[in-house]
Amino acid sequence: MSFRPALRRVVRQAPFLLIALVLAACGRDYPQSTLDPHSDITRMVDGVFMNTVWWALGVFILVEGALVWAIFRFRGKPDDPEPRQTHGNTTIEILWTAIPALILAMISVPTVRAIFKTYEEPSGAEVVRVNVKGHQWWWEFSYPQYGVTSANELHVPVGKTVFLEMDAFDVIHSFWMPQLGAKRDVFPNRKTTLWFRADSAGFYPGQCAEFCGTQHGRMAFHVAAETPAEFDAYIKGLQATGTPPAPPAAPDTAKRVGTAGVTTAALAAQTPAAAPAADTVAGSKLFAAKGCVGCHSLNAVKFSKGLIGPNLANVGARRYIAAGTLLNTDENLAHWIQHPWSVKHGVLMPELGLSDADARTLAAYLRTHTGK
Numbered sequence: 001m002s003f004r005p006a007l008r009r010v011v012r013q014a015p016f017l018l019i020a021l022v023l024a025a026c027g028r029d030y031p032q033s034t035l036d037p038h039s040d041i042t043r044m045v046d047g048v049f050m051n052t053v054w055w056a057l058g059v060f061i062l063v064e065g066a067l068v069w070a071i072f073r074f075r076g077k078p079d080d081p082e083p084r085q086t087h088g089n090t091t092i093e094i095l096w097t098a099i100p101a102l103i104l105a106m107i108s109v110p111t112v113r114a115i116f117k118t119y120e121e122p123s124g125a126e127v128v129r130v131n132v133k134g135h136q137w138w139w140e141f142s143y144p145q146y147g148v149t150s151a152n153e154l155h156v157p158v159g160k161t162v163f164l165e166m167d168a169f170d171v172i173h174s175f176w177m178p179q180l181g182a183k184r185d186v187f188p189n190r191k192t193t194l195w196f197r198a199d200s201a202g203f204y205p206g207q208c209a210e211f212c213g214t215q216h217g218r219m220a221f222h223v224a225a226e227t228p229a230e231f232d233a234y235i236k237g238l239q240a241t242g243t244p245p246a247p248p249a250a251p252d253t254a255k256r257v258g259t260a261g262v263t264t265a266a267l268a269a270q271t272p273a274a275a276p277a278a279d280t281v282a283g284s285k286l287f288a289a290k291g292c293v294g295c296h297s298l299n300a301v302k303f304s305k306g307l308i309g310p311n312l313a314n315v316g317a318r319r320y321i322a323a324g325t326l327l328n329t330d331e332n333l334a335h336w337i338q339h340p341w342s343v344k345h346g347v348l349m350p351e352l353g354l355s356d357a358d359a360r361t362l363a364a365y366l367r368t369h370t371g372k
């Protein structure tokens with residue numbers, strides 16, 4: 001094939017390629033987009049962005065229009081005489097200084113106002129407070145009002161203002177939820193804040209936006225915005241992980257009590273507690289024996305502040321593990337427990353040399369920890 005027909009073919013197909021490209025931009029599946037706001041704060045930021053876009057569009061049309069007009073209006077021919085020469089024009093110079101200054105004011109005033117608004121501290125009994133802590137390479141979320149903690153999945157009630165007080169455990173990270181909140185750096189030993197009010201339920205992605213080490217790219221999280229009832233149930237479930245399971249109800253002993261002179265208390269003492277399933281016992285033993293317990297807590301209430309790893313009290317119910325890296329399937333959970341470095345090289349969870357069977361037992365054990 002010679003060059004020319006090939007070129008002609010490309011030129012003929014170009015419009016279709018262009019249309020395909022433009023249509024691809026219309027897809028709705030871009031969850032990390034700031035252009036798809038779902039909270040009051042992101043709508044405000046979106047407003048600032050659109051304000052800038054409209055002013056810029058106006059400038060573009062006027063400037064390019066004047067340019068095109070001038071090109072045609074003052075088009076010259078080779079034998080034209082030299083055009084009239086001018087030097088300076090005070091009116092025009094004042095105009096082209098004043099108009100851009102005015103446009104900049106129209107852009108900067110709303111922008112600065114929005115920036116200050118993101119730093120406000122919301123008040124009121126309705127405000128849900130969350131302490132966010134960035135760790136290499138996962139996120140810790142605790143609720144000081146409810147005394148519970150969790151990791152990598154931030155649950156919030158729709159329609160209520162959430163106030164985040166944030167810092168970092170080790171190095172600088174940046175907390176970014178494109179659809180729900182602005183982006184804010186988090187530092188060790190320094191508090192930064194952010195607030196937002198989700199206006200629609202959903203499961204929104206977020207991620208660390210400040211390079212913080214080799215696995216920075218796998219330091220994601222999700223925000224589950226849910227109804228206030230669902231949120232209450234979530235908190236109650238986490239709180240319940242601090243209470244040991246209730247003993248089984250005592251059988252109806254009324255008939256026997258008295259006739260044989262046996263007290264209710266004595267009978268209750270004889271009633272065997274429901275035996276936990278064998279693999280749960282094996283899982284709990286492994287969790288202690290393999291040292292998991294040194295870095296992870298299974299209790300969302302009495303969590304120790306110094307722990308290295310995420311709280312696992314409701315890990316069985318999380319949609320993702322390893323900070324948004326793996327879908328929380330049984331297979332992935334067992335794989336992570338056995339070979340965390342094959343998923344996130346250099347991760348601060350050690351390869352403990354577990355057998356396949358031990359990894360599966362531990363995964364099954366953790367699956368029962370749902371915080372429900």
Ligand SMILES: [Cu+2]
Pocket residue numbers: 134135137172173174208209210211212216219
């Ligand atoms: Cu980070």
